[in-house]
Amino acid sequence: MSTIDRTDDGGPSGTNRTDDRTGGSDREPLLEVTGLQKHFPVNSGLLSSIRFDSDSRPFPFRYDQSSVKAVDGVDFELRPGETLGIVGESGCGKSTLARTILGLEEPTAGDITFDGQPTDEIPEGEFRKRTQMVFQDPQSSLNPRRKVGHIIEDPLEGTDWPRPDPSVRSEAEVRTEDLSEYAVNATVDDNAELVVDPVDGVATVLLTVRPVGDPTETAVETADDVAVELPWGFDAAVTVDDTQRTIDIDVSVSASKADLRRERALELLEQVGLKREYYDRHPHEFSGGQRQRINLARALSINPDLVVADEPVSGLDVSVQAQILNLMDDLQEEYGLTYLLISHDLSVVRYVADRVAVMYLGEFVEMAPTEELFTEQYHPYARALLSAVPNPDPDQPGIESVIQGNVPSASDPPRGCRFHTRCPSFILPDGFSAAGYEAYDELLEAVREKELEGSDPDVVVEAYLGDSDSGDTGDTAADAAGDGGTIPPGARSDARQAVERALAGDWTAARERLEAYESICQSSTPALDPAGSTDGTTAVETERLTACHLELSDQGGTREP
Numbered sequence: 001m002s003t004i005d006r007t008d009d010g011g012p013s014g015t016n017r018t019d020d021r022t023g024g025s026d027r028e029p030l031l032e033v034t035g036l037q038k039h040f041p042v043n044s045g046l047l048s049s050i051r052f053d054s055d056s057r058p059f060p061f062r063y064d065q066s067s068v069k070a071v072d073g074v075d076f077e078l079r080p081g082e083t084l085g086i087v088g089e090s091g092c093g094k095s096t097l098a099r100t101i102l103g104l105e106e107p108t109a110g111d112i113t114f115d116g117q118p119t120d121e122i123p124e125g126e127f128r129k130r131t132q133m134v135f136q137d138p139q140s141s142l143n144p145r146r147k148v149g150h151i152i153e154d155p156l157e158g159t160d161w162p163r164p165d166p167s168v169r170s171e172a173e174v175r176t177e178d179l180s181e182y183a184v185n186a187t188v189d190d191n192a193e194l195v196v197d198p199v200d201g202v203a204t205v206l207l208t209v210r211p212v213g214d215p216t217e218t219a220v221e222t223a224d225d226v227a228v229e230l231p232w233g234f235d236a237a238v239t240v241d242d243t244q245r246t247i248d249i250d251v252s253v254s255a256s257k258a259d260l261r262r263e264r265a266l267e268l269l270e271q272v273g274l275k276r277e278y279y280d281r282h283p284h285e286f287s288g289g290q291r292q293r294i295n296l297a298r299a300l301s302i303n304p305d306l307v308v309a310d311e312p313v314s315g316l317d318v319s320v321q322a323q324i325l326n327l328m329d330d331l332q333e334e335y336g337l338t339y340l341l342i343s344h345d346l347s348v349v350r351y352v353a354d355r356v357a358v359m360y361l362g363e364f365v366e367m368a369p370t371e372e373l374f375t376e377q378y379h380p381y382a383r384a385l386l387s388a389v390p391n392p393d394p395d396q397p398g399i400e401s402v403i404q405g406n407v408p409s410a411s412d413p414p415r416g417c418r419f420h421t422r423c424p425s426f427i428l429p430d431g432f433s434a435a436g437y438e439a440y441d442e443l444l445e446a447v448r449e450k451e452l453e454g455s456d457p458d459v460v461v462e463a464y465l466g467d468s469d470s471g472d473t474g475d476t477a478a479d480a481a482g483d484g485g486t487i488p489p490g491a492r493s494d495a496r497q498a499v500e501r502a503l504a505g506d507w508t509a510a511r512e513r514l515e516a517y518e519s520i521c522q523s524s525t526p527a528l529d530p531a532g533s534t535d536g537t538t539a540v541e542t543e544r545l546t547a548c549h550l551e552l553s554d555q556g557g558t559r560e561p
């Protein structure tokens, strides 16, 4: 995992930018996402969806159209000018979330509101103009056969930019040199805002008017005797009335749509730190960092409000990463952009994000202002994820080795809290010690997998839960767990009955009986709620949200890591 040195950012400030960001917290959200789900069907045909199931009655088959629950109930708001970072292991659903928000994937359920309007009610073209995506691999997202300037102009092709704005007034501001005897009047084309940026609804064109040549020797008698300096893109028609001593100037927009688009691309090249002459070059002539600058210029060409950046700097050298992140920061300020930033690299997110959402198996498990999250994590997954950072040494353990076990399948995620199968802070069911539950859970797993060996229920139970000579109360699982693990009264006889049923072929009944002893982490899905103190009495911070039973209740007990 790469890290970014904040003190050597190669950019204008080099300070910790996250500390002084407000994210416009008092403004209406630009983006609101509620209960968003995106499931991908796994089986394509009817036949491939039919499964053999001996428990199924009257026929031993069931129809199983399973799906990958890539995004499974995500809620958040994004305020104008804010940067929300989304982090999580590979496959947790980050890219799918981004693509679904931008309308590149059809949501399975949930609502997305952009600037106060449901996105499915916003005309597609309108939404596309206000949102842009920057991808990870600038090499593959830039067409190698096209000139860089044309690539930057591409998004404009899908819009009618530049389009005159009837609400903008055009005005001339005239400066004269050595024409004190003349009254100079200038009128400006209504569409001046196509070329100059309006301020407070007025597009002001600056003109400098002077006599051609040496003013002491040249009389101003005809239009040819008058020189007019104009901004790029304008033309002037001059009329001189020598007897009345008046000069009338008619200023019009001379640039064509193609000229205006080209000029915008040239300006954007400069703004992202590249030269105007690169307009005619092709992507292969640039380095990875320069290509990502081109990508940013292209994303900005239509002046979007929201930019979704999916791993924008992965694959780049660390020093180049800092430059691109600083550029994104500068562009955010210049254009008032809102960013949704996806990264598996926590140092990248820490560097630029105002808030961070930690994602696990399609859900947000923690969300907090960046520095608060990096200082203290409430959710055990967030804790494990952040404990793997900073870790520039490839020989040191990464996230996978910090958290035990594999990521469960997104098509069959664990019940309750999805992290409970790997959680070092798992809340034990009542009456179990850690070792006792471990033994019991192994038996449950064997029943779920229909993999019990043996024919005598007592022998099978003993193999999992150890020897017992104390009947139903206070059973020990010393043999199985090795440390005198305890299970609650009644659990042994329930386990025996479950095994009996399993051996008779009724695996469903067996599983249900064993599952009666479950932890809150298995039986109930924790909502993403304000994190409380560990005694469960107070919400510490409304901006700090976590989806963990330990934080949302005063449950005790943990599974040994």
Ligand SMILES: Nc1ncnc2c1ncn2[C@@H]1O[C@H](COP(=O)(O)OP(=O)(O)OP(=O)(O)O)[C@@H](O)[C@H]1O
Residues within 6 Å of the ligand: 040, 068, 069, 070, 088, 089, 090, 091, 092, 093, 094, 095, 096, 097, 344, 410
């Ligand atoms: N078009 C698709 N069809 C089926 N499954 C998909 C599709 N796209 C994504 N998935 C699955 O959805 C889950 C989430 O994938 P996604 O790419 O969103 O995760 P991610 O967090 O962005 O991972 P990475 O960091 O590796 O890109 C994965 O299990 C993935 O295999």
